[in-house]
Amino acid sequence: MKQAAEILNVPTPADWANFINPTTTTGSIGQAQVGSSNIASVMENWAIPQQFRNQAIQNVKLLIAAADEGSYTAQAFIFDIQSTASLTSLIVVAKRIASSVDPNIPVAVAYITINTSGAVKKLYTGVPVQSCHKCPKCLWTSRCCCHTVIEQRERGITPQELNIVKQKMTADQFIWFNQQQLSSAVK
Numbered sequence: 001m002k003q004a005a006e007i008l009n010v011p012t013p014a015d016w017a018n019f020i021n022p023t024t025t026t027g028s029i030g031q032a033q034v035g036s037s038n039i040a041s042v043m044e045n046w047a048i049p050q051q052f053r054n055q056a057i058q059n060v061k062l063l064i065a066a067a068d069e070g071s072y073t074a075q076a077f078i079f080d081i082q083s084t085a086s087l088t089s090l091i092v093v094a095k096r097i098a099s100s101v102d103p104n105i106p107v108a109v110a111y112i113t114i115n116t117s118g119a120v121k122k123l124y125t126g127v128p129v130q131s132c133h134k135c136p137k138c139l140w141t142s143r144c145c146c147h148t149v150i151e152q153r154e155r156g157i158t159p160q161e162l163n164i165v166k167q168k169m170t171a172d173q174f175i176w177f178n179q180q181q182l183s184s185a186v187k
Contacts, residue, residue, distance in 0.1 A: 001110055001182060004091045007075075008114075008174035016168035019161050020085060023118035023169055025176040033097065035105040036061050047113045049078065049088050056090055063094050064107045077166055085162075086117040087169040114176055116169040123157060126150040 032042050040057050048056055078086045091112045131149045138144030157165070 001091065001093050001112065004093055005112070005174065005177050007091075008089060008170050008177060010167050010170050010174070012171040013164045013167050016164055019121055019123070019157065020165045020168060021119040021121060023116050023172050025114060025116040025169075025172050027112060027114035027173075027176055027180075029110075029112050029180060029182065031108065031110040033102075033105045034064060034107055034109055035102075036064055037104060039064060039109075042109075046090070046111060047088075047115055048090055049086075051078075052088060052090075060092050060094075060109070063092065064109070075170075077169075083119060084117055085120050085165050085169065086115065087166060087173065088116075089114045089170075089173050112177065112180075114173040116172050116176075118165075118169065120157065120165065123155050123161070124152040125155045127153050 026047075028047050030046070034042050039061055043053070043057050043060065075087060075089045078088075089112075091114075092109055093111075094107050094109045097106055097108055127150065128148050129151050130146055132144075132146040135145035
């Protein structure tokens with residue numbers, strides 16, 4: 001499991017606080033004895049976003065069918081420019097049971113789901129604007145005293161900034177993973 005979780009081992013970007021507020025990370029750890037016929041029902045209890053669930057189930061089914069021992073790691077990044085970003089990571093490690101009592105569930109799986117979310121900050125950019133008004137030196141025209149001022153206007157987040165947000169959330173997930181007490185069966 002620790003080897004599979006290395007995908008989360010990324011440095012925390014120095015400037016992440018410019019783009020997202022401090023994040024919240026939660027997760028769950030579990031293990032089960034499964035087969036391709038019951039993995040979908042077992043995974044229903046895992047904390048996976050619905051739009052990501054079907055793809056994850058299909059990939060875990062392939063892992064179970066193909067591997068004597070292997071792992072599957074996936075991430076779903078959901079970004080809402082108006083308010084939040086969330087990152088869900090799923091790590092599944094599967095191992096074939098040599099002498100399974102039930103031939104329909106011949107694989108032991110250990111899984112970790114980690115969910116991180118945070119409020120995305122509103123970003124602004126300076127836009128030069130011409131500001132004119134009446135002044136004493138020209139009484140008859142209203143637009144004789146002009147100067148440029150910089151107005152702050154809200155803007156969207158760039159792909160590079162979005163990558164910083166995702167990298168921060170991934171680093172937070174690795175911190176969460178390393179704080180967990182994993183049983184020897186899950187390690």
